[in-house]
Every structure is written in structure tokens, then in C-alpha cells.
Amino acid sequence: MDFSELAHRRYSVRSFEAEAIDPEKVRRIVEAAHAAPTAANRQPVRLYVLQSEEERAKVARGADAYGAPLVIVVCVDRAKAWRRPADGWSSAETDAAILTDHMMLQATAEGLGSVWICWFDPEAIRCGLDLPSGWEPVNILAIGRSAEPAADPLRHATQRIPLSELVAYGGIA
């Protein structure tokens, strides 16, 4: 599968098979995050990989991970993130998003389904994982074998804004 096909075939999965994920696949997924770029290579990110029922229970009070057998909580330390001198903007969320996207696409390449989750209670996640001071959860990625029919890879023609609205070639909208 080339990249374009991979990007079009990925869809959000909200119903998973319970079976555990092959450790080699888990390794390749976190290695994809490891290869991701971050602003000024500051890498203000930490991944909490939760697999057993006991591990996943740590975040169950704060997030619905749809029963996925692999839950990765992407956390950032804002103090470590790069800040833009002009206005103090922090790269923390962007860095976390790039790692999350790399893992999501690697999961697709592994034949796994996933869903990116931001609807969670950060305090409950922080407590559940006993995060060190300064660290905050930004994204949760739920991964597993999809128990849903695959989404149509051509659906973006109707489920996304038109390409003409998305892209301003030559800077003219």
C-alpha cells in the first residue's frame, strides 16, 4: 500500500476486537513516534503505552477508549517545548500531534484500526497515570483490530470540505 492509499484507507474505529496486539506491531508503532520531528528537536513528549486490563484501567475514569486493547497516551511537558521568540507560541501540542499522527498511520500500515481521542478529562488521566509534575496528556490513541466494516476510501470527496476550499494555490483563496 503506498502512502496515498494508506492515508485514504485510514478511518476512525470505535469498535475493536479484544485480542492483544502483536508486540512487534506495538514496537513499530512507537518507533514511528520516535522518528517524528518536533520543533527544534526539543522532543517535549512522553508516551504511556497501556495494554493489559489493569494498565488500561488507569485511564478508564478519564477517557472512553472504546475497548481498544492498546491505548497510547501522548503527554507533553510545556517547559521542554520550543517557544517562538516572536510571540511565545509553544510547539507542545503540535509536537504531540505529529507523534500521534505518525503512530496512527503506522497502525494503519500494520492492518490495525485506531481512533484519536481528545475528549477526555485531563485531571483524571493525570491522576490515573500519576504523571510527573509538568506533564500533561494531550492526545490518546486507541488502537486494535477493527470490529467495524472498513470505511470507503473515496468518502473524503463528500466528507471533507472541497479541495478548492482547502487549498489556496498561489496564495489566492
Ligand SMILES: Cc1cc2nc3c(=O)[nH]c(=O)nc-3n(C[C@H](O)[C@H](O)[C@H](O)COP(=O)(O)O)c2cc1C
Ligand atoms: C484532534 C482530534 C481529536 C479527536 N477526538 C476524538 C474523540 O475524542 N473521540 C472520538 O471518537 N473521535 C475523535 N476524533 C476522531 C474524529 O472525529 C475523526 O477523525 C473525524 O470525524 C474524521 O473521521 P475519520 O477519522 O474516520 O476520517 C478526533 C480526531 C482528531 C484529529
